[in-house]
Amino acid sequence: MSDMNRIMLSGRLGKDPELTYTQxxxxxxxxxxxxxxxxxxxxxxxxxxxxxxxxxxxxxxEVVSKYLAKGDYCLLEGELTYFSFExxxxxxxVTLAEVNAFEVHFTPGSKTRxxxxxxxxxxxxxxxxxxxxxxxxxxxxxxSIPF
Numbered sequence: 001m002s003d004m005n006r007i008m009l010s011g012r013l014g015k016d017p018e019l020t021y022t023q024x025x026x027x028x029x030x031x032x033x034x035x036x037x038x039x040x041x042x043x044x045x046x047x048x049x050x051x052x053x054x055x056x057x058x059x060x061x062e063v064v065s066k067y068l069a070k071g072d073y074c075l076l077e078g079e080l081t082y083f084s085f086e087x088x089x090x091x092x093x094v095t096l097a098e099v100n101a102f103e104v105h106f107t108p109g110s111k112t113r114x115x116x117x118x119x120x121x122x123x124x125x126x127x128x129x130x131x132x133x134x135x136x137x138x139x140x141x142x143x144s145i146p147f
Contacts, residue, residue: 005079007099011035013072014051019065029061030054031068033076033099053098054078064104077103 014032021027033052040046054076056064068074078101087094 007076007078007080009033009035009052009076009099011052011073013068013070013074016070017056017065017068019061027058027061029056029065031064053096054101055098056101056104060102060104067106068104073107075103075105075107076101077105 011034014034017029017031019027019029031054033054034049035052036047036049038045038047076099078099081098081100082095083098084093084095086092
């Protein structure tokens with residue numbers, strides 16, 4: 001049996017995606033992502049929110065930065081990666097976890113930057129599906145999908 005590193009998250013973007021390019025020209029999109037869990041009921045009801053660092057690469061990064069915004073709900077699949085560095089203020093070693101997302105599924109509740117109201121977008125390939133109405137945003141037909 002081989003080892004596996006896979007994580008699936010459903011939640012909301014904590015900030016607008018930030019698109020940058022590496023020195024070699026590879027698109028990279030980063031954003032914070034919140035997942036929440038509610039326990040108990042009535043007066044004992046409690047909600048816990050966990051924050052995650054997300055990075056998406058390549059054409060998917062460009063699509064995510066174009067069609068998702070702060071507060072949008074989506075589903076992510078990826079792998080968990082860790083990196084360490086020395087804090088310049090304290091001199092202590094800091095280790096952070098980051099989700100390297102290889103699938104981003106837009107959901108019907110997404111606002112989308114191109115229109116508001118959501119359009120039932122899915123992104124197994126990181127792109128919206130066809131069949132959008134005029135206000136939902138995204139490409140008008142599959143021929144305009146970048147990959």
